[in-house]
Amino acid sequence: MITNVIHRRRRAQRLLLLLVIMLPLTMLLALGSGAVKIAPGDTLSALLGADRGQASLIVQQIRLPRVLLAAIIGATLAMSGAAMQGLFRNPLADPSLIGVTAGASLGASLLIVAGGSSLTGFMGLSLVSLAAFVGGVLAVLLVYRLASSDNGTSVATMLLAGIAITALAGAAGSLLEFFTDNERLRQISLWKMGGLDGATLPRLLLATVVAGSVLLVLPRYALPLNTLLLGESEARHLGIAVNRTKLALITWVAIGVGTSVALVGTIAFVGLVVPHIVRLLIGPDHRTLLPASALGGAILLVCADALSRTLLAPTELPVGIITALIGVPFFISLLRQRHHYGMQT
């Protein structure tokens, strides 16, 4: 495939523009879908407060926080995934590789088994969410410590340490599940599947502040990430503060993914598939890859959540199942023509 730099950048701009237009449209459609269907026009007037009926109540009170939460979490997961793939120079890297998801699961399981699931923490956050966040961040810190030596942090060792910690946390989690009673087992299992049904205003606020700052900070590392794809030494030879960049990226990704796991549980594939698709379309330049992934992740999760509410309405499917069901076939079809896009792995 022949691609001029200017053309490639223009195409990236066009994709960004397209995604910027699609996101609000998707959100509008998602606000209208669910057990009670509302036409887009009525959704809009409900949003603007023009109509004070039942539609307004449903849209503003129930669906709006949920759709916004889905967008923010989707964006954070996808952008974190893009940053991790760049850092690990591996298009198959996923935020969960550094242990955050497994650590969060263990944290949540521990609290549920200890019987703390009915207690509330602060700002409408359950103690389970807090435990998940703490577990996720602790796991990343541990992985980072294991991979660090006087010579800096080895990305390859981090990957292996991440796998080890994930396995360890998984084993500990299984042990807990093995010894706990059926009711708690079901709680753990539901929590792990993830869901956006707990979207309340305080949670949305928290997500906006924390994940929002991750979304603002990560794009500042676009140029260092671009050079990191050449190799760590090469990035250093180009004047990049490699160790500082790595630490910053890992920290922000841990915060972003930790928050998202704490709020909505584990949602698979968004962080892996979205950046991969975007990269196939516009190339690996992180200056456009990061924002486009964020927008794509937001759209995917908003769609997936809308589907999870409508497919078996009034029953809600866990959103993680939907993201996998949408993302994977698309991903596989792209993989089958990957040579067309110049991907080797």
Added chain:
Amino acid sequence: MSVLTLQSVDAAPWGDPVLTDINLQLEPGEVIGLIGPNGAGKSSLLRLLAGDFAATSGSLRLAGRALDSWPRQQLAQRRAFLPQLSLLNFPYTVEEVVLLGRTPHSTGLRADQDIVRQVLRATDTLSLRNRLYTQLSGGERQRVQLARVLAQLWHTTDMSGTLLLLDEPTAALDLAHQQQLTTVIADIAARGCAVMLVVHDVNLAASVSDRLLVLNAGQAVASGSPEAVLTPALFRELFHAEVLVQPHPNGRQPLVIGL
């Protein structure tokens, strides 16, 4: 002022010493070739100068200033390193890869593209510029990486004070492109860029270098002009190989013939 000054430098990045008591001075526009058997410390010397690890003792100065006291970005504007292996497996276009070489400079896309065009032409990769790096052959990739490090230091007239480190830049190149590399090196050296390179082909090293530095077991065992350094005795001692050293038909360098 010398571009590079090394005084009794020792390095032991992994415990055992890999470089011992290295003394070296490199002037602007000088080309120095490193030769020696496998494991002699040639690549280690380049990586030490590239800042991949620190010296355990001795002094390293770039343009009169201690190497580790240079601000990152200014250092990257002066010193570039072409490693033996490239890890890049993301589908950048060739032009994008070479543009990354301009990262330490803030000269703007237009000026950068101009420089990129010049280095692409110098490395015979201009026709590849819109191809994806991941779809290139080994030799093409090596030329693109060479273009990237050239872009990092490139200046059309004055390149004095810059240092280019090349680790086996010819390993994957065909004969025509090896000769082209020789021309490029002579060309940037004429503009004041100091070049240090590792080449296994001693005849190529002799033709491109003003001076050869012979390393063995981490120590400098000989240094000087190709005529002075390349002797049958050296090859017997270092490589355990019997060679014939003749004057080259071009009259400018010795010619080493393996027996």
